[in-house]
Amino acid sequence: MAATAGPVRASGRYGAALAVVGLADPVARLALPAALAMAVDAALAGRTDAAVTLGVLGVLALATGCEIGREVLENRAGVHGAFVLRRAVLGHVFRLGVAGQRRFGTGDLLSRTLESTRGAATAAPVLVGLAASVATSVGGLVALFVIDVRLGLLFLAGAPLMWWLLRWLVRRVGQATTEYQRLLAGLTARFVDALRGARTIRASGTARRETARILAPLPQLRASGHGFWDAQRRAGWQVGLVMPVMEVAVLAVAGHGVMTGRITPGELLAAQAYLGRAMGLLSQTAGLARYARARGSAARLREVLHVAPPPAGDRPLPAGGGALSLRDVHVSREGHPVLTGVSMDVPPGAVVAVVGASGAGKTTLTEVAGGLLRPDRGTVSLDGVPLSALRPGDLRRAVTYAFERPRLLGRTLGDALGYADIPPPAARIDAALRDSAAAQLVRALPDGLATPPRDLRLSGGELQRLGLARAACRDARLVVLDDATSSTDTATEAQITAALDRALAGTTRLVVAHRAATAARADLVAWLDGGTLRALAPHARLRRDPAYRAAFHLADDPGADPAADPAADPAGAAAGEQR
Numbered sequence: 074m075a076a077t078a079g080p081v082r083a084s085g086r087y088g089a090a091l092a093v094v095g096l097a098d099p100v101a102r103l104a105l106p107a108a109l110a111m112a113v114d115a116a117l118a119g120r121t122d123a124a125v126t127l128g129v130l131g132v133l134a135l136a137t138g139c140e141i142g143r144e145v146l147e148n149r150a151g152v153h154g155a156f157v158l159r160r161a162v163l164g165h166v167f168r169l170g171v172a173g174q175r176r177f178g179t180g181d182l183l184s185r186t187l188e189s190t191r192g193a194a195t196a197a198p199v200l201v202g203l204a205a206s207v208a209t210s211v212g213g214l215v216a217l218f219v220i221d222v223r224l225g226l227l228f229l230a231g232a233p234l235m236w237w238l239l240r241w242l243v244r245r246v247g248q249a250t251t252e253y254q255r256l257l258a259g260l261t262a263r264f265v266d267a268l269r270g271a272r273t274i275r276a277s278g279t280a281r282r283e284t285a286r287i288l289a290p291l292p293q294l295r296a297s298g299h300g301f302w303d304a305q306r307r308a309g310w311q312v313g314l315v316m317p318v319m320e321v322a323v324l325a326v327a328g329h330g331v332m333t334g335r336i337t338p339g340e341l342l343a344a345q346a347y348l349g350r351a352m353g354l355l356s357q358t359a360g361l362a363r364y365a366r367a368r369g370s371a372a373r374l375r376e377v378l379h380v381a382p383p384p385a386g387d388r389p390l391p392a393g394g395g396a397l398s399l400r401d402v403h404v405s406r407e408g409h410p411v412l413t414g415v416s417m418d419v420p421p422g423a424v425v426a427v428v429g430a431s432g433a434g435k436t437t438l439t440e441v442a443g444g445l446l447r448p449d450r451g452t453v454s455l456d457g458v459p460l461s462a463l464r465p466g467d468l469r470r471a472v473t474y475a476f477e478r479p480r481l482l483g484r485t486l487g488d489a490l491g492y493a494d495i496p497p498p499a500a501r502i503d504a505a506l507r508d509s510a511a512a513q514l515v516r517a518l519p520d521g522l523a524t525p526p527r528d529l530r531l532s533g534g535e536l537q538r539l540g541l542a543r544a545a546c547r548d549a550r551l552v553v554l555d556d557a558t559s560s561t562d563t564a565t566e567a568q569i570t571a572a573l574d575r576a577l578a579g580t581t582r583l584v585v586a587h588r589a590a591t592a593a594r595a596d597l598v599a600w601l602d603g604g605t606l607r608a609l610a611p612h613a614r615l616r617r618d619p620a621y622r623a624a625f626h627l628a629d630d631p632g633a634d635p636a637a638d639p640a641a642d643p644a645g646a647a648a649g650e651q652r
Contacts, residue, residue: 077196077364077371079378083157084197087150094142095201099208101136103216106346108132110339117338143205147198154194162186162374168382171446175406176380180262185373188254192370199363206353206360213350220340220347223326228319228351249301250369256294263287301362323348383447386462390471393456394421395550395581397442402451404437411437412448415606417599421456421550422579424594426586426612429601430624435585436555438601442583443472443553455551466494473549477556478533479540486515486529487522490543497546505546508572510565511538534565541569545576552577554584563590570594589625600624 081088108129115122166174166182177185218225267274267283274283327344330336336344397419404412412434419425427435440446441453444460453460460468470493481489490502497505502522506512514535518524531539544552567590583599586592592612600608600615608615615621 077193077200077368079374080154080158080193080196080367080371081200083161083194084150084154085157087146087153088197088201091143091146091150091197091201094139094146095205096208097135098139098143098205099212101132101139102209102350103212103347104132105129105136106216106343106350109346110337110343112339113342114337114339143202147202150197151191151194154197155190158190158194158374159186162190162377165378165380165382169380170383171440173380173382177377178258178262180260180265181258182377183265184254184258184261185377188257189370189373192250192254192366193374194367195363196367196371199360199367203360203364209350210353211351213347213353216347217323217344217351220344221327221330221336223330224323224344224348227323227326228348230319245300245365248369249297250366251372253294253297253301254370254373256290256297260287260290260294263290320348320352383461385465386459386468387464388458388462390458390463390467391456393550394579395471396421396456397551397581397583398452398454398457399442400452400454402441402448402453404434404441404446404448406437411604412441413604415451415601415604417606417609419581419583419597422581423596424574424582424584425597425599425609426584426592426595427599427601428586428592428624433601434604435601438599439474439553439555439583439585443474443551444468445474469494470547471549472551472553473544473547474553474555475537475540475544477537479536479543481526481529481536481539484525485522486518486524486526486539489526490522490539490546492543493547497548501546502542504576505542505544508545508569508576509538509541510569510572511535511542514538534562538569541573545573550580552580552582554582556585556587563588566591592625 084091108125112122112125112129115125163186166177169176174182214225214228217228264287267287274280324345327336327341331338331341399415399417402412402415403410415434415438427438429435437446441448444453444463447461455463455468455471463471482492483489487499487502488496490505491497503512506515514531515521518529541554544554566588570591584591584595586595586598589612592598595612597609598612598615599606600610600621602620608618608621
């Protein structure tokens with residue numbers, strides 16, 4: 074029961090109303106056979122009693138109302154519970170930050186957020202249904218004892234076998250549900266990966282191979298699903314074998330009671346009805362299977378919700394120009410070091426190019442510097458305050474990002490560009506579009522900023538320019554550009570950089586750079602090598618190091634102008650594709 078406490082609370086007022094109806098329903102079901110028995114005995118005795126007739130009609134009305142109410146409230150409680158649980162899971166995932174989110178794959182989180190929440194949200198309807206059924210069944214059993222003790226004892230004789238069958242069913246179905254959702258999460262993850270690489274798959278002509286890879290878990294998934302239904306089938310036919318035998322035996326004893334005068338004809342009819350009620354105690358196969366599914370789904374949600382998010386800070390961000398400081402920062406991923414002992418000081422308003430070979434830790438450094446990722450050890454401070462101590466709202470307003478593959482979130486393009494807790498004014502968005510060389514792109518759209526993002530068909534460079542505009546329109550003191558111009562050609566990048574230099578003058582910037590010309594325009598270069606900071610110095614000084622020149626494939630002459638060096642832009646045509 075405790076395993077599903079959270080999903081039950083998520084059903085809210087609908088679950089509470091369902092519980093009230095669930096209490097009234099057994100009362101109506103148990104009162105109806107007694108009222109009918111009284112009416113039958115009165116009729117056989119030649120008496121007409123208006124109170125008895127009205128009582129039967131009143132109980133019938135109550136039972137009908139309870140049945141209608143349960144049907145409506147079960148659906149509403151399930152829908153509301155799924156909504157609350159999905160909001161809770163998504164909110165918790167966002168609070169976990171980058172490190173917490175990486176503990177679960179994208180497909181796995183998608184499966185838990187959609188499939189597991191839907192299954193767990195049935196907890197309240199299932200538990201209310203089970204409780205009402207058990208109350209009705211226990212009441213029916215008590216009524217059998219009241220009518221004739223022999224009837225109750227005979228019924229109890231077969232109860233242990235039925236109870237053992239139902240316990241086996243709950244355990245087996247719970248295991249099958251957990252395994253099924255785990256396999257479904259793996260299949261979803263493969264499908265998401267394939268969607269992301271659709272162009273590569275098509276270009277490689279590997280659609281059939283990729284389809285086979287995605288669908289590889291289907292046999293196991295099918296076996297797991299068959300296991301779920303097979304458990305119910307086995308329990309169902311075994312219960313169906315025992316129940317008729319018990320029913321015939323009880324009714325035979327009741328019939329003998331009528332013949333000997335121990336039981337009235339009305340009580341015989343009531344005994345038959347109460348036997349059906351009592352049988353519900355031993356035929357909870359479907360209800361217990363649904364409960365096992367809800368419990369298994371809730372267990373998968375708990376795996377996410379029980380991961381503790383990093384504690385939120387409570388200090389305000391003081392006035393400052395964006396001085397950034399890293400002290401002995403260490404970050405590991407899956408047991409492998411990504412950053413080791415990184416320490417650096419970035420002056421307010423400085424532009425720092427982050428360079429290094431693939432896998433050197435550039436992106437991780439930018440995640441740590443902007444507070445997206447907390448280091449395993451060490452401190453990151455902005456204007457003298459550790460990022461972990463800052464109020465989350467202050468931190469997010471002080472730092473903005475432009476990513477290599479930006480996602481445009483919002484109902485319209487204007488919403489996506491102003492996507493923030495405090496959206497910027499329209500004039501600032503227009504200026505940011507000009508600074509990112511995206512104004513003409515937006516003007517060419519039939520609906521301009523009112524265009525829904527899903528209707529956009531953009532090249533990589535166009536999408537990056539919109540991502541830069543989104544970052545530029547924020548009033549931040551630290552701007553992080555993580556490969557944000559990698560899909561633009563050299564001339565466009567130079568144009569954008571010059572405009573951003575004017576728009577973001579005095580703003581501290583970290584720029585992941587793959588081109589020597591980008592590093593040359595920066596005030597400082599943070600040179601990463603194997604997760605360590607090899608140097609923090611101007612490009613002109615680092616250029617004297619042969620290893621640094623080799624990272625950019627620069628000419629051997631350390632004094633050559635990188636802008637004039639034909640090898641200064643190793644990304645060349647590939648990075649300059651304007652698809």
